[in-house]
Amino acid sequence: MELLNKSLRELGNLIRKKELKPSELLETLLKRIEETEEKLNAYITVTEEEARKRVEVADRELEKLSEDEIPELFGIPISIKDNINVEGVRMTCASKILKDFISPYDATVVKRLRERGAIFIGKNNLDEFAMGSSTETSYFGPTRNPWDLERVPGGSSGGSAAAVSARSALASLGSDTGGSIRQPASFCGVVGLKPTYGRVSRYGLTAFASSLDQIGPITKNVEDAALLMNIISGQDSKDATSAKVPVPDFLSSINGEVKGLKAGLPKEYFVEGIEPEVKEKVFEAVKRLESLGIEFEEISLPHTAYAVETYYIIAPAEASSNLGRFDGVRYTYRAKDYKDLIDMYKKTRAEGFGDEVKRRIMIGTYTLSAGYYDAYYLKAQKVRTLIYRDFEESFKKVDFIVTPVSPTTAFKIGERTDDPIKMYLSDIFTIAVNLAGLPALSMPCGFDSSGLPIGIQFIGKAFDEETILKVGNALEKELKLNTLPPL
């Protein structure tokens, strides 16, 4: 466990100095996965054999390389949310419809990690097609929260967050469309970063809502997130929405000065529905940050009130379009008995998709229909612009914004599955960030009275992940929380 608790940089250094063999690290990790998987169900696929083959090569290569030739992730196993393509590995998106799909190519983020020496250990569980906030809608069964096995790990990147929390993953990549990295990170007591829209290539990420999706790291600490961001960020010729913006060295800047930074506390985020303990811990963290010389002021993000409604028009609309390709014709599951083409489509999709996915496809199909488009989709896009302007206004005064990640700590499995609206509200503090395309960091800031982790969110200016990582790193060092779950 001591080994698995080390940061990526520490592990990289041990390997570089040849004090640790990639095969030793892998075997330790595989053992931990074996110990925890029965309880957690954080992985859909563990690519044990493939990883063993790769570390065998890495062990040998290591002998030949000099210290500075060895890239920072050499021989380090990383896990990937199962909606991101890893060549030759099954990618299910936690759906029956893709249960036998083998990825024919690497996502750009996977390719970039490979180039820095990483190997891949497996694919993490998620809500089906990343639609959900609890990882309960997975065709492969729910993932459980390492802090309390009766509770959800959050979602949709629940498998990634649970695995990193339980140390059955050293680090993972998740995806965030409305909070899917940050909310599970918060529920599991780990760090999750949703980068600025366009910062990280989406090529190879199964699209849920194309204008909101971003891939980001889920890690044990802020430093690991910065390290992964250094590798996965940057323009990609395969993603026309990836931005041509220079990538700073996040790792070297996390130790920078935070004194004098200005932070905003949006008044709309600390009102109704928020658990007192969550509010309390977030304010305690604010006090600690104040003691480090960060100045706080109250700000207003008035259109946040419409964020959830706006999101639940835009995201399902895009999803209904993106999921059309899963039609039984080429690579998906196909229903057995059908009488003609239309019947094949209907049965395949009826049998292949789960309820939550179907619900969103139906909402999206409806809002994009002729006669409704203007009233829903177009209007939602206008509100989206207003939400963005709120942030833009605020960032004239402050360098970053502080909010809770979720109004509650991890809830019980099954507690919200019959109430989609209540489920949707668990993303109330994270959704506006996706609508505005901004970066946001989620990290632990304490525990509630039942010992469940509470998360704090730092929202940054567009393409300014540096500031929020820096602040997060400072807070982490200040709080020195024990984030190892009692599993």
Add this chain to the structure above:
Amino acid sequence: MEFEAVIGLEVHAQLLTKTKIFCSCKNEFGAPPNTNVCPVCLGMPGSLPVLNKRAVEYAVKAALALNCKINRYSVFARKHYFYPDLPKAYQITQYELPFAENGWVEIEKSDGTKKRIRIKRIHMEEDAGKTIHGEGFDENSYVDLNRAGTPLIEIVSEPDISTPEEARLYMQKLRDILVWIGVNDGNLEEGSLRCDANVSIRPKGSKELGTRTEIKNVNSFRFIQKALEYEIERQIKVVKSGGKVVQETRLFDSQKGITKTMRTKEEAEDYRYFPEPDLPPLIIDDEWLESIRESLPELPDQVKERFISDYGVTSYDASILVREKELAEFFERAAKAYKGEAKRVANIIISDLLGVLNEAKLDISDSPVTPEGIAGLLTLVDNGTISIRVAKEEVLPEMVRSGKSPEVIVKEKGLVQISDESALREVIKKVMAGNEKAVKQYREGNEKQKQKAVKFLIGQVMKETKGKANPRLLNELIPKVLEEG
């Protein structure tokens, strides 16, 4: 009551780029099924489209040639429907903001009158794959996605077309222009150019539009005319018998020459268009637009005008010469190489060379005869070395067969014309000796009979000299020798 038709055409033209519009797969016809494919054009999860700049350039080139206004800001959209050959279940196209609008082309009708057909808009989109139903294999349907992602432009005309003939001429004109500027191969059989027609009828002179039907897939010039003729006739019959035309999509059955209902308005699909979130808006800045404009060649209509004014070619010949760019270039090079009247160059190319090439199944672009060869051939006629008949019937076909120059052929085959008077006199005398009847007819006959006899004797001399006798000289000499007795 008399009726008139109102017709608008939607023409899909494939762009001749080397690669597809949103991925780097090859854009080619005829490859083995599903070999020019990748995660992007197969619609694999996680794949994303990236716009091919060359496709934009070709599209803009076409729009400029069709006199369109180029929108500097245009937006891609998704058009949704389910079909096995549409991998993503949506087609990436342009909807509310196309890249080009408000253009026109001019057609010339058989009676020589000209008419301008306005173009409403042109947008860019991707082609779908092909579904093949059981052909020769079995009862199954097969999907070939090689064509999926081929760049297309859709050219939408205003309803300015009034007759099936105009529709055909418009389509031909579009084809000629697109092929001329090198963005389309003009191959209708392979589907490089496809046409849907919207048609309605109204009482002649009326300003109101009638209910229209859309005819899908009329993919040859002949079928466009035939399908529209049938459909207009059908609509007139419906109205005359007191019925109403129903708004619907109809399919042309080329074997029976009729149109049939495909789907009615009620069954029409809702495509649920919305802006494509995977592609940023397409911005065409000044610099880019100018560089595309500069790459545009002189267009057929301009070249035609120039041929008429600079080379004195007839309007009819000029329009034949500009039907293909290679042909126009061939003519111009030959006309420049030739010292005499360019009209004669046009004439020999159109009435002789094209026919000989056609028999040899050759295009002008792979003609073994060079433009300089044509100029040389005419020069040989002008300086009396050979007759025009020998030039056309003997030398030109040999030029096509062997690729040799006319001078070499004339020498090798001994085709130099006999212009020596004494030599010709010998032949004439010999012919007269063998054709006493004609000689008698000349000497005793009236003017008409005299002429007939001369003509006959010329023919015989030509036969004797294998066509090499100088015809002008022969014309003078024969009566002379006959008179001399």
